Amino acid sequence: MRTGDIIYPFEPxxxxxxxxxxGTNQRDETVFAVGNGYIGIRGNFExxxxxxxxxxLHGTYLNGFYDSSPIAYSKGRHYGHPEFxxxxxxxxxxxxxxxxxxxxxxxxxxxxxxxxxxxLDMQRGTVTRSLVWQTxxxxxVRIRIERFASLTNKHLAVVRYEATPLNFSGELMFVSxxxxxxxxxxxxxxxxxxxxxxxxVLQTKGMIQEGSCGAMVQQTKMTGFTLVxxxxxxxxxxxxxxxxxxxxxxxxxxSVHAYKYESVVLDKYIAYYSxxxxxxxxxxxxxxxxxxxxKEEGFDALxxxxxxxxxxxxxxxxxxxxGDEALQQALRFNALHLLMSVGRDGRTNIGAKGITGEGYDGxxxxxxxxxxxxxxxxxxxxxxxxxxxxRHHILPKAKARAAEMSQKGALYAWRTIDGEETSxxxxxSTAQYHINADIAYALKKYVEATDDxxxxxxxxxxxLFETSRFFADAxxxxxxxxxxxxxxxxxxxxxxxxxxxTYTNLMVKDQLEYAVRTAxxxxxxxxxxxxxxxxxxxxxxxxVAGWAHAAEHMYIHRERGLIGQDDSFLxxxxxxxxxxxxxxxxxxxxxxxxxxxxxQVLKQADLxxxxxxxxxxxxxxxxxxxxHFYEPLxxxxxxxxxxxxxxxxxxxxxxxxxxxYFQQTARVDLDDYHRNVKDGIxxxxxxxTWLMIVNGFAGMRQTNGELSFQPELPSNWEGCSFRMxxxxxxxxxxxxxxxxxYEVLEGEPIVLxxxxxxxxVDSPVTVSNRKPEAVIxxxxxxxxxxxxxxxxxWLELAQQxxxxxxxxxxxxxxxxxxxxxxEIILERxxxxxxxxxxxxxxxxxxxxxxELIRAIRPEHLLPGIRELLEQLKEAGIRMAVASxxxxxxxxxxxxxxxxxxxxxxxxxxxxxxxxDPEVFFKAAEALGVPAKNCIGIEDASAxxxxxxxxxxxxxxxxxxxxxxxADEVLPSTEYLSWNRLNEIYWK
Numbered sequence: 001m002r003t004g005d006i007i008y009p010f011e012p013x014x015x016x017x018x019x020x021x022x023g024t025n026q027r028d029e030t031v032f033a034v035g036n037g038y039i040g041i042r043g044n045f046e047x048x049x050x051x052x053x054x055x056x057l058h059g060t061y062l063n064g065f066y067d068s069s070p071i072a073y074s075k076g077r078h079y080g081h082p083e084f085x086x087x088x089x090x091x092x093x094x095x096x097x098x099x100x101x102x103x104x105x106x107x108x109x110x111x112x113x114x115x116x117x118x119x120l121d122m123q124r125g126t127v128t129r130s131l132v133w134q135t136x137x138x139x140x141v142r143i144r145i146e147r148f149a150s151l152t153n154k155h156l157a158v159v160r161y162e163a164t165p166l167n168f169s170g171e172l173m174f175v176s177x178x179x180x181x182x183x184x185x186x187x188x189x190x191x192x193x194x195x196x197x198x199x200x201v202l203q204t205k206g207m208i209q210e211g212s213c214g215a216m217v218q219q220t221k222m223t224g225f226t227l228v229x230x231x232x233x234x235x236x237x238x239x240x241x242x243x244x245x246x247x248x249x250x251x252x253x254x255s256v257h258a259y260k261y262e263s264v265v266l267d268k269y270i271a272y273y274s275x276x277x278x279x280x281x282x283x284x285x286x287x288x289x290x291x292x293x294x295k296e297e298g299f300d301a302l303x304x305x306x307x308x309x310x311x312x313x314x315x316x317x318x319x320x321x322x323g324d325e326a327l328q329q330a331l332r333f334n335a336l337h338l339l340m341s342v343g344r345d346g347r348t349n350i351g352a353k354g355i356t357g358e359g360y361d362g363x364x365x366x367x368x369x370x371x372x373x374x375x376x377x378x379x380x381x382x383x384x385x386x387x388x389x390x391r392h393h394i395l396p397k398a399k400a401r402a403a404e405m406s407q408k409g410a411l412y413a414w415r416t417i418d419g420e421e422t423s424x425x426x427x428x429s430t431a432q433y434h435i436n437a438d439i440a441y442a443l444k445k446y447v448e449a450t451d452d453x454x455x456x457x458x459x460x461x462x463x464l465f466e467t468s469r470f471f472a473d474a475x476x477x478x479x480x481x482x483x484x485x486x487x488x489x490x491x492x493x494x495x496x497x498x499x500x501x502t503y504t505n506l507m508v509k510d511q512l513e514y515a516v517r518t519a520x521x522x523x524x525x526x527x528x529x530x531x532x533x534x535x536x537x538x539x540x541x542x543x544v545a546g547w548a549h550a551a552e553h554m555y556i557h558r559e560r561g562l563i564g565q566d567d568s569f570l571x572x573x574x575x576x577x578x579x580x581x582x583x584x585x586x587x588x589x590x591x592x593x594x595x596x597x598x599x600q601v602l603k604q605a606d607l608x609x610x611x612x613x614x615x616x617x618x619x620x621x622x623x624x625x626x627x628h629f630y631e632p633l634x635x636x637x638x639x640x641x642x643x644x645x646x647x648x649x650x651x652x653x654x655x656x657x658x659x660x661y662f663q664q665t666a667r668v669d670l671d672d673y674h675r676n677v678k679d680g681i682x683x684x685x686x687x688x689t690w691l692m693i694v695n696g697f698a699g700m701r702q703t704n705g706e707l708s709f710q711p712e713l714p715s716n717w718e719g720c721s722f723r724m725x726x727x728x729x730x731x732x733x734x735x736x737x738x739x740x741x742y743e744v745l746e747g748e749p750i751v752l753x754x755x756x757x758x759x760x761v762d763s764p765v766t767v768s769n770r771k772p773e774a775v776i777x778x779x780x781x782x783x784x785x786x787x788x789x790x791x792x793x794w795l796e797l798a799q800q801x802x803x804x805x806x807x808x809x810x811x812x813x814x815x816x817x818x819x820x821x822x823e824i825i826l827e828r829x830x831x832x833x834x835x836x837x838x839x840x841x842x843x844x845x846x847x848x849x850x851e852l853i854r855a856i857r858p859e860h861l862l863p864g865i866r867e868l869l870e871q872l873k874e875a876g877i878r879m880a881v882a883s884x885x886x887x888x889x890x891x892x893x894x895x896x897x898x899x900x901x902x903x904x905x906x907x908x909x910x911x912x913x914x915x916d917p918e919v920f921f922k923a924a925e926a927l928g929v930p931a932k933n934c935i936g937i938e939d940a941s942a943x944x945x946x947x948x949x950x951x952x953x954x955x956x957x958x959x960x961x962x963x964x965x966a967d968e969v970l971p972s973t974e975y976l977s978w979n980r981l982n983e984i985y986w987k
Contacts, residue, residue: 005671005672006326006671007024007027007670007671007672008031008329008670010325010326010328010329011329012325012328012329012332013121013122013123013332014119014120014121014122015031015032015119015120015122015329015670016117016118016119016120017031017032017116017117017118017119018116018117019116020108020113020116022051022052022055023055025051025055025056026055026056026057026678027672027677027678028043028118029042029043029044029056029057029059029678030042030043030356030357030669030677030678030679030680030681031043031120031669031670031677032118032120032127033127033337033340033354033355033356033357033681034125034126034127034147034148034149034157034340035149035337035340035341035354035355035356036149036150036151036153036154036156036157036340037063037151037154037339037340037342037343037344037345037348037355038062038063038064038149038155038272038343038344038345038348038355039060039061039062039063039149039154039155039156039157039272040059040060040061040062040063040149040340040341040354040355041059041060041095041147041149041157042057042058042059042060042356042357043118043127044056044057044058044059044095045108045129046095046096046097046098046145046147046159047096047097047098047099047105047106047107048098048107050107050109050110051108051109057185057357057358057678057679058090058093059090059357060090060091060092060093060094060095060182061088061089061090061091061355061356061358061362062088062089062091062227062272062355063088063341063343063349063350063351063362064088064276064343064348064349064418065088065089065091065225065274065276066086066087066088066089066220066223066225066361066362066417066418067086067087067089067197067201067202067220067221067222067223067225068084068085068086068087068222069084069085069087069197069222070083070084070085071083071084071085071422071424073424080404080405080426080430081424082420082421082422082423082424084222084420084422085361085422086361086363086416086417086418086420086422087184087197087358087361087362088351088355088358088361088362088363088417089184089201089202089220090182090183090184090202091182091202091218091227091229091272092178092179092180092182092202092218092227092229092272093178093179093180093182094157094178094229094230094231094270094272095157095159095268095270096175096176096177096178096179096251097145097161097174097175097177097266097268098174098175098177099141099143099161099163099173099174099175100171100172100173100175101133101135101139101141101163101165101170101171101172102135102137102139102168102170102171103171103173104135104136104137104139106133106141106143110136111133111134111135111136112133112134113131113132113133113134114131114132114134115130115131115132116129116130116131117129117130117131118130120333122332122333122336123307123310123311123314124148124303124306124310125148125151125306125307125309125310125336125340126146126147126148126303126306127146127147127148128144128145129144129145129146130142130143130144130145131143132166138167139165139167139168139170140165140166140167140168141163141164141165141166141172142163142164142166143161143162143163143164144161144162144164145159145160145161145162146159146160147159147160148303148306149340150302150305150306151306151309151310151339151340152302152305152306152309153290153294153302154344154345155271155272155273155286155287155290156269156270156271156291156294156302157269157270157271157272158267158268158269158270158294158299158302158303159267159270160265160266160267160268160299161174161265161266161268162263162265162266163258163263163264164258164261164262164263164264165258165259165260165261165262166260167260168260169257169258169259169260170257170258171255171256171257171258172255172256172258172264173253173254173255173256174233174235174253174254174256174264174266175251175252175253176231176233176251176252176253176254176266176268177249177250177251177252178214178215178216178229178249178250178251179248179249180202180204180216180218180248180249181200181248181249182202183197183199183200183201183202184197184201184358185358186198201220201221202218202219202220202227203218203219203220203221204217204218204247205217205218205219205226207245207250208230208284208288209243209245209250210288212232212233212241212252212295213231213232213288213291213292214230214231214243214250215228215230215231215250215284215287215288216228216229216230216248216250217283217284225274225275226274226275226280226283227272227273227274227275227283228271228272228273228283228284228286228287229270229271229272229287230270230271230273230284230287230288230290230291231252231268231269231270231271231291232268232269232291232292232294232295233252233266233267233268233269233295234266234267234295234298234299235254235256235264235265235266235267236263236264236266237256237258237264238256239254239255239256240254240255241253241254242255254266267295267298269290269291269294269295270291271286271287271290271291272287273286273290276347277345310336310339313379313380315723316378316379316380316723316725316730317335317339317379317723318335318722318723319331319332319335319690319693319720319721319722320719320721320722321693321717321719321720322717322718322719322720323716323717323718323719324714324716324717326666326667327662327663327666327667329670330667330670330689331666331689331690331693333669333670334666334669334686334687334689334690335375335379335686335690337354337356337669337681337683337686338350338354338375338376338683338686338687339380340354340355341354341356341681342372342376342383342387343386343387343390344382344383344386345386346386346389346393347390347393348390349364349368349387349390350364350368350372350387350683351364351680351683352364352365352680352682352683352684353679353680353681353682353683354680354681354683356680356681357678357679357680358679358680359676359680360415360680361417361422363415363416363417363422364415364416364417365414365415365435365684366414366432366434366435366438366439366491367640367683367684367687368387368442369387369435369438369439369441369442370438370441370442370609370613370684371640371643371683371684371687371691372387372683372684372687373387373388373442373445373446374442374445374687375687375690375691377442377445377446377449377450378449378694378724378726379690379723379724379725381446381449381450381725384442384446385446385450385452385455387442388442388443388446388455388459388460388463389459391412391439391463392459392460392462392463393419394412394413394416394418394419395410395462395463395466396419397413397418397419397420398410398411398412398413398419398466398467399466401413401420401421402466402470405430407470407473407474408469408472408473409465409466409467409469409470409471409472409473410436410463410466410467410469410470411430411433411436411467411470412435412436412439412467413435414429414430414435415429427489427496427497427593428489428493428496431487431488431489431496432488432489432491433470433471433474433488433504434488434490434491434501434503434504434507434508436467436471436508436511437467437471437504437507437508437510437511438507439463440463440464440467440468440507440510440511440514440515441507441510441511441613443456443463443464444510444511444514445702447460448702448704448705449702449725449727450728451727451728453525453526456518457522457525457526457529458529460518461518461522461529461533462533462537464511464514464515464518465515465519465533465537465539466537467511468511468512468515468547469537469543471485471508471511471512471550472512472543472546472547472550475508475550477553478555481555482553482554482555483550483551483553483554483555484499484500484505484555485499485500485501485505485508486499486500487499488501488504489501490502490504490565490566490606491604491605491606491609491640492565492602492603492604492605492606493588493603493604493638494587494588494596494597494601494602494603494635494637495565495569495597495602495606496593496597498566498567498568498569499566499567499568500555500556500557500564500566500567501565501566501606502556502557502563502564502565502566502606502607502610503565503606503607503610505554505555505556506554506556506610506614506617507610507614508551508554509551509554509617510614510617512547512548512550512554513548513551515544515547516544516547516548516551519539519544520544557570561625561911561912561916562626562629563607563622563626565602565606565630569600570600572598572599572600573598573599573600574599574600574601574633575596575599575600575601575633577601577632585635585637586603586635586637587601587603587635587637588603588637600633601633601634601635602630602634602635603634603635603636603637603638603641604634604636604637604638604640604641604644605634605640605641605644605645606630607626607630608626608627608630608634608644608645608648609644611623611626611648612644612647612648612695615651615701615703616701616703616704619921619922619925620921620924620925620931620950621911621916621917621918621921621922623648623651623652624652624917624918624921624949624950625912625918627645627648627649627652631645631649636664639665639668639673639674639682639684639685640684640685642661642664642665642668642685642688643661643662643665643685643688643689643691643692643696644688645661646658646659646660646661646662646665646692646696647691647692647695647696649661649696650692650696650697650699650712651696651710652951653712653931653932653950653951654951655697655713655714656714656715658692658696658697658714659714661692662689662692662696662697662714665685665688665689665692666689666692668682668686669681669682669685669686693720693722694722694724697711697712697714697720697735698710698711698720698722698733698735699711699712700724706751706752706753707726707750707752707753708752708753708754708756709733709740709752709753709754709755710754710755710930711735711740711769712769712770712932713735713736713737717737718736718737719734719735719736719737720734720735721733721734721735723745726750727747727748727750728747728748729744729746729747729748729749729750730744730745730746730747731743731744731745731750731761732744732745735769736769737769738768738769738770739766739767739768739769740766740767741764741765741766742754742759742761742765742766742767743761743763743764743765744761744762749761749762754767755767755769755770755930755933756928756929756930770930770932770933772877772933772934772935772953772981772985773877773878773927773929773930773933773934774877774879774880774924774927774929774933774934774935775872775877775878775879775880775934775935775936775937775981776879776880776881776920776923776924776927776934776935776936776937776947776952777879777880777882777936777937778881778882778883778936778937778938778939778940778943779881779883779885779888779891779892780814780883780885780939781814781862781938781939781940781957781958782862782865782937782938782939782957782973783861783862783865783881783891783892783895783897784856784860784861784862784891784895785860785862786853786885786891787810787814789849789852789853790810790813790849791807791810792848792852793845793846793848793849793852794810794813794821794825794845796845796848797825797841797844797845797848800844801829801841803825803826803829804828805825805828809824809825809828812824813825814939814940814942816884816913816914816940816942817884817907817910817913817914818842818845818846818884818886819838819842819913820913822838822841822842822845826838846886846887849887850887850890853887853890853891853894854894856891856894856895857894857895857896858894858895858896858897860894860895861895861897862972862973863972863973863974864972864973864974864975864976864977865897865973865976866897867977868973868976868977868978869897869900871977871978871979872900872978873900875978877978878902878927878929879900879901879902880901880902880903880904880905880923880924880926880927881901881903881904881905881923882905882919882920882922882923882936883904883905883907883919884907884910884914884919885907886906886907886908888905892904902926902927903923903926905919905922905923905926907919909922910922913942914942914945914946915941915942915945915946915949916946916949917946917947917949917950918946919946920934920936920947920950920952921950924950924952931950931951931952932952934950934952934953935952935953935955935981935984935985936950936952936953936954937955937956937957938954938955938956938957938966939956939957939958939963940963941962941963941964941965944956944963944965944966945965948965953967953984953985954966954967955967955968955969955970955976955981955984956968956969956970957969957970957971957972957973957976958971958972967984968987
């Protein structure tokens, strides 16, 4: 399933590049970017770039700093369509440092270079580049450059430039500069990359020179934001400062006579301040003070504070994988880039490409709440809170958007920077109403995990109630269905503007229920704030009651035993995957949306996403059945998709498939899977890596404030460990091949569920990852032999219908349900029968079968069964019967063994018979035992397939050739014993 190439050597705490290649330079500029959530600096060279055109994207970005431009509509702007683009700008380049060696300018495109190494140090949060450069005249100098954007000061970036003559003594000149001649790249044919701008947007308004400190003032064209970039320097040697100003360039020159083997070091301090955050008149002073203070503190002290911040971050965020060095490196790379990309001021968010490139114009999406926020919630909950604060900050614009859409409440923009919707293609943007519910879901999880009721009652409740008001108004009551939400697009952008998208409806149901609970809670716990909100929002008890009613009657489309992604999806023709060439993916770049939209094909997880986020609303058999239907229809053209499929695959027991998806997710940037890392990192996929560890292989779920785990590792891992914060405590989780250890390192004890068993964690608690807890029996051929009764009843029916039937045909009926058995018999009939005829035939057969089984007595138990049941009872093993027969209770009664069983599955509730695993999943859930802790016993191949599909250990009774799906086959029930089953389970 992997599609990328290994680009960088596998190293636990570093990413290293050992050669320079113009062909891969833009990709490497993204990988070696530095940032602090506000400033993002691509891995461009301090000396500038003299390579071929189109092989660099020289970029520095500020999170949330953008300009606008009118959206051009061919026939004029339609009502409600966005009026303006918003594009994160490539801003003033403040990192420039040029080196001249006796007048010759250092460049990788001049002279010669050797020993080239560039390293991202993930423990120190720095990028270092070192090499030996030889001038055209043969002078050799060792160059080492280190940079970082301070994680303890959002406005500050720092560069240390060190040059050491190796075979000469002579003049070194450092030219430290600010360049204002910057522009964004122009979008080509890929809608995911580039911007609408052509030429320079950020206009230079002036320059300021004060001693060794220099600054440039620039302003955006449309939004009118002012930006000041300031610099100051410290040189290790005495040197005379010379300053020069050009039209859009301010530079400081330092000339030093350097001696052989003597290092000369220039430390450069760069600050960015904008009028988005401060009064315009204050910007020069603030920027000047910033670089002056940084210079006084010094590079080493700043780097030490920066490192200490990271040490605290890694204390919680580090995930250790034992036995997989490629993924170990990727996990740390992804976590660091998420930290370097996320806004932490309550006014900015985290873009789909972070602040490392210009893909998606620097926009924020719903990815934040569903992918990135959970990562921060359990590692840096203070950052998760700031992301929610951003949503509250732009709530007025969400309310304005809802009004524009002729709806009540608030509708958050699907694609934005400053709150306004910026996507001109409404079918894949505005129609994604689910973003409201995604934000509410994140709020709910945040409050559950932190118990921050103050935030809920203040900012959170206002967001929750206004977005709930929107859904109550946007939905409709449809007779015979209930509450419906029509004309929407779910997460899957290949299926647009449809009715009753299940993901949307379930997320809205969850939101409305939470809104009602919050309202009722506030009435009791915080009546003053409740009264304030009622007055301010015009909120009434009747309106809240309406939310509860809508949630209770939310419509979900079901058809043929499947859950429809929407009302129409199950009735479309499947996409012709077999005849679609690999080079025509992603489909959106090669096929019209209408062509895609009329087929069963998905860009990314949609219903599968719902099965993860709304895990508790799906039965195990619903997850199994629908996952296997939708997974083959998904192209994963979106990098958001693989991790979600991996998480659900892990839950369903297909750990090796989950591991394949994990590989795609974890190294999507390091191995450049989608060949577009040049445009920036994939932040959602990066966060998805952490989700796959914690929610996938550890099986963690947070449901109504309760933590549960169901761990299972890939076969090639020796162990995995991580830490997570929950309600003020720091929980350590270490998963081994056979057991898991939980320990609270800080704070109060935590109560959690491990494989469904409640444990209290204070001191270290070690529990088994799997153990046999239940045995689930088929009835016919395992507990007793009713096959002869079935054969007799079917034979009599076949004779009545004059259809050939014998024991060879009867073998095909084993393990399948009544309707399927009848269809097999009718294959040999020359007549066509109606459904009512078939119902009559089945009823007739069943009546005769019931007459025959009245003769069943305890002596009809198969050999060894009573002894086995006694052994299981003594060992405390739970037992259930999973039979497709509706007569199972009567047969169990006749055998007088009902007291052994905790549950008999009601065959009348089954949607599908074996080999569908529904009957075994129902038995396991009724017993309250995880499927992987169950042993299923069957005598038919269809039943064994069902057991394996349910991720249970499968034991067959009969012919090993016929029953090849079993983990082990015993010749008869006489060989069954608890000791033998236990051996098979641990085999």
